[in-house]
Amino acid sequence: MSREISRRALLGGFTGLGSLLLTGCSREMFLPPQVRGGLVGAADVLTMGANRFLQRDQPLAREYQWSDISHPFPTWAQTNPPDEEYQRLRRGNFAEWRLPITGLVARPVTLSLDDIKRLPARTQITAHVCEQGWSAIGEWTGPQLQRVLEEAGGALPAARYVVFTTYDGWYESIDMFEVAHPQTILAYRLNREELPMGNGAPLRLRVERQCGYKNVKFLKTIEVVDSVAGYGRGAGGISADYGFHWFAGV
Amino acid sequence: MASGGQRSGGGQWLRLHSPNVRICHWINVIACTYLLLSGIHIFLDFPELYWGHTGYQGYPAIFKLSDWGLSWDEAGELGNRMWGRNYHFTFAWVFMINGLVYAGWNLARGHFRRSMLPGRAELTSAHLRAELREHLRWPRRSHASTHRYGTLQKLSYLLLIFVYVPLMFLTGIAQSPGITAAAPWLLDMFGGRQTARSLHTFGTVVFVLFVVVHLLEVAAAGLVNRVRSMITGNLRVPEGEA
Numbered sequence: 001m002s003r004e005i006s007r008r009a010l011l012g013g014f015t016g017l018g019s020l021l022l023t024g025c026s027r028e029m030f031l032p033p034q035v036r037g038g039l040v041g042a043a044d045v046l047t048m049g050a051n052r053f054l055q056r057d058q059p060l061a062r063e064y065q066w067s068d069i070s071h072p073f074p075t076w077a078q079t080n081p082p083d084e085e086y087q088r089l090r091r092g093n094f095a096e097w098r099l100p101i102t103g104l105v106a107r108p109v110t111l112s113l114d115d116i117k118r119l120p121a122r123t124q125i126t127a128h129v130c131e132q133g134w135s136a137i138g139e140w141t142g143p144q145l146q147r148v149l150e151e152a153g154g155a156l157p158a159a160r161y162v163v164f165t166t167y168d169g170w171y172e173s174i175d176m177f178e179v180a181h182p183q184t185i186l187a188y189r190l191n192r193e194e195l196p197m198g199n200g201a202p203l204r205l206r207v208e209r210q211c212g213y214k215n216v217k218f219l220k221t222i223e224v225v226d227s228v229a230g231y232g233r234g235a236g237g238i239s240a241d242y243g244f245h246w247f248a249g250v
Numbered sequence: 251m252a253s254g255g256q257r258s259g260g261g262q263w264l265r266l267h268s269p270n271v272r273i274c275h276w277i278n279v280i281a282c283t284y285l286l287l288s289g290i291h292i293f294l295d296f297p298e299l300y301w302g303h304t305g306y307q308g309y310p311a312i313f314k315l316s317d318w319g320l321s322w323d324e325a326g327e328l329g330n331r332m333w334g335r336n337y338h339f340t341f342a343w344v345f346m347i348n349g350l351v352y353a354g355w356n357l358a359r360g361h362f363r364r365s366m367l368p369g370r371a372e373l374t375s376a377h378l379r380a381e382l383r384e385h386l387r388w389p390r391r392s393h394a395s396t397h398r399y400g401t402l403q404k405l406s407y408l409l410l411i412f413v414y415v416p417l418m419f420l421t422g423i424a425q426s427p428g429i430t431a432a433a434p435w436l437l438d439m440f441g442g443r444q445t446a447r448s449l450h451t452f453g454t455v456v457f458v459l460f461v462v463v464h465l466l467e468v469a470a471a472g473l474v475n476r477v478r479s480m481i482t483g484n485l486r487v488p489e490g491e492a
Binding site: 040042043054055059060061062074130133134136208209211243245250 | 293295296305331332335337339340342343344423425426428429430431433434444447
């Protein structure tokens, strides 16, 4: 009897504590789109939950000085997508490159590189932290993703993720909590020069609180969605489909 | 640590390890094995170490596996960072929760204070020197410390639990872009992400050395008897030595 009561009190306590911690936050910001099974999945939830709890006030990733910048900035994975359309756009210096923003936005829109360069830009000197173990510091310039979405009238209330596809055949997604972060930008400049091809010309995503593989290069499309189930195997990114963490904060 | 003791056959059985110590010990064995293997996998995928905030191929390295005969490509073939990352973070949680249960329980029951905190007399240089000399003698002459930790053992356990483990934890999370955004002091504490990664890797070597010494000690103190005592809780003490 008394054991039953104390167990109930304990459960009640946990629930109370849980709702206290979640106040002002949506439940989804603590969970990846597809929770894996077993111990690995349980650890994913703990890792993302702990990170997001620590990040609940949206702290900025450290910003460094110009003198800290890594020269030359390393390039990794795809450095020149063989995609025919990409090669054609590159030869034309990306004058014909267009970024469609579709899905759960008020007014779907297609932006040119000049449209994006006309938006107010943020410049940040941050560390690119690759999940392999290396890190390099660079200065990135571009509009905040939130601001870019405003060009499409902003995300609708049902929006939960922003999905990016790229010219190197990649897709990746981030949730609205990450979209809302001031350092989440679409960069067209690295170290005060046009974004080099090896680093994702003409435009790449910067998500400074997550590992390198979330920071996709060679952006092709942006779609705002309430579920990532329609993409790939449904884990929210090619790397996550393979078995990497969708939440790449560690 | 020792309590009770009933007669049985040709010696006495000593109640040596509490259920908490035994359960946590074996969970720890599993967690540490996975942490070590997955850590090696992660390292092999990028087998160079640096100092400071940045480090990448071409940046001056403080350690390159290729200098030791294993090329970048060969190491990459052996390592699987996806498997490594998945299991490293999984068993980091297992290790941490298990460690908190162990530490919480033993703090509450005074195990650390009673069994691990060395007395004033034990910390004199004469005592430590005598114990070290006795320790290095092979084969061991006496089983005098069957049911009590030796001073060196106490000190190494305390260092391990209260210095080494916290440092490994901190150098681990100091590599996370998510956690360091919320706690940038982690970067300053170690002087950069790459320094933290290097210290974390050196710490792995320290851990392997600890396990080697630990296993040698267990073997020297009686392999079967000691392993059995960590499973059943009871240590067999031969006649006349209790």
